[in-house]
Amino acid sequence: MIIPSEVKVAGVxxxxxxxxxxxxxxxxxxxxxxxxxxxxxxxxxMSQTRKEQVFIHELTHAILFEAGYTEHDEDLVDRFSIVAHQVLKDNRLVSEDKELSHVAGKHLFKSMFTSN
Known part of the structure; x- marks a missing residue:
């Protein structure tokens, strides 16, 4: 998983x-x-795996905040982020290659809004 230098959450x-x-x-x-x-x-x-897990954890806080949730249950964020990291990695929804990750993300986004 590539840790980006910035990430957009709800336009922020x-x-x-x-x-x-x-x-x-x-x-x-x-x-x-x-x-x-x-x-x-x-x-x-941190090891690469730990860095990825911590990134997903902090990203979960950003998502909750931008969705209007100002109080975050830390236990829920911990559990959700560990499982989200595993799902993203094990199902190859993220790439180790920055270019492939960008292309895959564009393809996934396009497929969500078009019919075959």
Whole structure:
């Protein structure tokens, strides 16, 4: 899975950045989503799989917030994001190749709105 440098959620662009130190509720964490700055932070040095899981977790927070949910059940976000990561990876809905991922995404989007 390619971690993008930015991701659009409900028309809002979130910048995705890696940092040596990520603060979550006044302590060190693996990632965070700042709704005011529209920024997703990921801690540097994680394995690729962990980075992907943390990205999906923080992206889930961004999706919920942009959908109007300001209170997030952290247990629900944890569970959902782990399963979403597994579904995306195991069903090859994401690619390791940036160009293929872009083309696949365009094809998937097109197929959702056209009939065969």
């Amino acid at each position: 662009i979130y910048k995705v950045v890696e940092k040596d130190f990520v603060i979550v509720d006044e302590s060190a964490g693996l990632g965070s989503c700042d709704f005011d700055k529209t920024e997703i932070e990921l801690k540097t040095g």
